[in-house]
Amino acid sequence: MSFDPQPLFFWYRVDPINKFMEAGAIPFWLVVSGMFGLVVLSISILNIFIIHRRAGGRVLVRETAGCISDLSSISLRRVFALTKLTFLEAYRRKALAVFVVFGLLFMFAGWFMGGTGEITNDQVKIYVSFVLRAITWLTLPVVVVLSCFGIPEDIRLRSIHTVVTKPARRLEIVLGRILGFSLIGTVVLVVMSAVGYVWIVRQIPKEAKENGMLTCRVPSYGKLLFLDRSGLPVASGINVGDVWEFQSFIEGATAARAIWKFENVNELALDADGNLNLENRFSAFRSYKGDMKRQLFYDFKFTNPEKQVGPDHKPLSFTTEPREVNEFRGSTDKIPRKLSRIGEANTYDLINDFVTASGSLTVEVSCLDRQQYIGLARPDLFIRKPDQPFWYGYAKATLGIELLLLLVSIISVTASTFLKGPIAALTTTCLLLLGGEASHKFMDDLLIGLMRPEGFKGGGFLESIYRLVTHANLVTELPDNPAVLIMKNFDSMLTVMMYVFKSIIPRLKYFNMSDYVSNGFDVPWNESVVPSLVVTLGYFLPCVLLGYFALRIRELESK
Amino acid sequence: MNNMTTAQANKFVYLCGIVLLLIPIIWLGLPSDGNAGSGGKLSQLRTRYELGESDLGDIDPSGAAMNLVLLGMRGVAVNLLWIDLDNQKNMKRWSEMQAVTESIVRLQPHFDKIWEFNGWNLAYNTSAEWDAVPDRYFWVKAGGKFIKRGVDRNRKSTHLQYHLGNIYQKKIGIADESKYYRKYFLRDPDPKFNNGPDRDFNPDEMDNYLVAKKTFLLAMVKEQTNPQHILDISLFKTSPARCQFDYAVALQKDGLFGEQTREAWQDALNDWTLKYGREFFQVKIQDQVQSIQMEMTRPEIKAVAKSPDDVPKIAAMIEHYRKMVNYYYWRTRGTIESERETSEAHRDLYEGAQLYKKQELAKAQESLLSGMEKMESLLKRKGNESLADENDLNEECLLGVLIWIDIHRLVGEQIPERFPLDWLKAKMEGNAETMNKVNRRLRLLVE
8 A cells, every 4th residue: 555554542652753742632632622612612702791791791691501401401303303304405405416427427437447457456446446536526515515505595594493493402403404414415425335336346357356356455564663784773764766755675685674563463363274464565676677587585584582592592583485576566475374494393383483472473574685675664564364355345435435424514514503605615625625634744744843842944924024024044043032032932822823723624534445445455443444433523522512602692683 | 667678678688699699609610511611610720720630530539528528627637637647656656647647648639748758658667667577568568559549549640650669669679678578579478468469569460670660661651741850850760770770680689690680681771771861851051952862972962963062062961961870880780781791700609609608618619719700800891990889799799709718718728819809809898888788798698
């Protein structure tokens, strides 16, 4: 895979390189939601006191009591009734017309995806990623438009009065809307996914299916460490000049190694024949052409530092036969459970002798060709556990789209409680566009750069303006006076605020599960499904409260 | 009531406006009935400048439909696809890159630079990223087939036709892996071709240089109506003959020295002197356009010169062009290689190397000495001086000499003070690059 799946950590983690402790998702969520909630509450209370002046205190107490009453007397029956109402309303607005576009797309999809007939694995990749992307990009706009225009339209047409005059709480309206729009999205999604699945299965040649190309591999990833050509630990291997720095390289016939440590290795990791399947996707880089008749060689060395053997009490190790790199296609090496070391009569058991007491298995990879290099990244070697059927991974990817629809519905309905339809749609679209990994990385780089002790080159908002006006370049020292100190402090404050606001933008990378399935992998729970669920839930509570609050203080007579 | 009348009047005015605007649109866009000069203005212009989709090349209905659906956003869509393509190339996602390339050419099928760039990208850059030679060949082929499709879609493009020839000639014939590529061109490593060629790439089961020659000849035909802007025309037109020379050299490298190889050299000589040598080129001599030929004799120059003063100027210009295209060298090479004696010299050197490989040292020594003597006599012959500067020939001779010396060392014989081609060895010792190359070939023979 061309990316490294990382699990979401809930409470905290210690950075392996600089040993800093990083806050996990839950404390982070609490801080950001709390700060955001505080800002909203402060503005609201201030607003009440500006409007009602001396009676502000009384109004505040009354409103608070009302809120508590609404929250405590929520009725699931009414929520479901509103959900049904929303669903029917969306149906009447011809939301299902999206199937026409879907049908057209799939009728002509084959025209645009030919030309790769000779590499069947890639064919599968293109078909699967097309189906999942098409479904995502067709259902998302439907849910955004419906959710953003629902409440504002009700207010404009005054049909909301027929609801609010009934014993329905505004909180229930928000919940009913979110669930209703998600439901229509779900119906569309289920139908499209089913059609998409059949389409993929029909497009893939029978031979390819029989060769296991439409599969769902279950990988177990390890931690990767590097040794340089002298055998000293380094953060990464060599860069051979690739623009993309995902893989780094180890030099052949030197002490350079890539060392993987797999945790929780036990007999369940073995296949039915008792072999350990190590799948790799190493790449080769030649500093000279060398022998062109063969590919570069690598080998595996299994070591157990806890078990010493021989007269010199060296850690137990076993080195495999040399194997050829199968670049860009990858290969699976079956390591038998019983291993025989050269010159020893007895055999060793891979699980009992090479796995440590804590369940860790160490695998060293080396390149065997002098002056040639092998490129690797953490996900490029993994233990392949028994495969799951393709539909299993596909269903999980569909669940990812479903969670995304739910998240979009939550954000859209919340935005529509205090904004007009088009503005709410624009807000949601902007949040979605900014939610991509590239924009998050850009914002992170900017903010983390600004928040570093030495500061970002050129400083923050005011400092940059100051430097521009005074023609001071990025590294010129600024004078040490109170004005500069105030300016820098103001910039720091602004940066923290920006960080809070940036954190409100959803991080959508977890929801994109199509890359796993299209590459023939199972969607991992810890790295993708659970984080998507946590992010959705993380938005659910604050958004519902904000939506309710906005609808409660909103004058429903105004259009 | 008054309001209604105004609204109706407005609608009537709009209707009239629409009808009025429709008239020029219909006049402009009226389809042709198939006869020359028929149809609307646009149709007439399209016919006159041969801009119809079917005039340009094969029609791709999906691409045409896509262009129509995108309305005016084709440029934007193509830009986004190019950004994608670049990222995918950097991230080594080859199959996605190929799929995006397909989308780009569907949107801009008649922009020949796209075909050229992406074909080159696949054949040269993508292939180099793969480690196994059959994989590299797959991508070379993918690039070649891509440009071939571009040629079909743009039948008038001289540039694409020429670049396709380049893939056949240079990428397959001159790459480091050419030994394998040339073999794969006739017997594809992909099992689905049953030990035959990929007929999409080599439909006639011919040698790559002969396919290249055929392709270049088509480029020469297209050039007459659609001028090229790649090379000076005198260099551009050397391509078919140079392919024939390369073919003859390749036969020798493959160890074939019989009639077939001599015929190949004879064809090359004919292509060079009788076809290319008799091509007319327009050159400017002091603001006057003059037609010249590489094989022009003094009487012919006199016949075309407008005044006696022009004769030396035209002769000088011809000489200048001959030097530019290395005309004399190839003519001499073609002449001597067509001779039986040269062919035997090559055979002796080749067989000597093969015997050395088999460790039949006495026979190898004899064969090599014979080859060296014949080569010595050829290179020393009057008029053949320029051959001594030719890399391939130098390397071949030097390898023979080095093997011959090594055999002396192995059998414990004293190397004579003077031996055939000793002057060439002395000259080449100052050329580290050639020496390294030849020493490597020598090592490979032993290994």
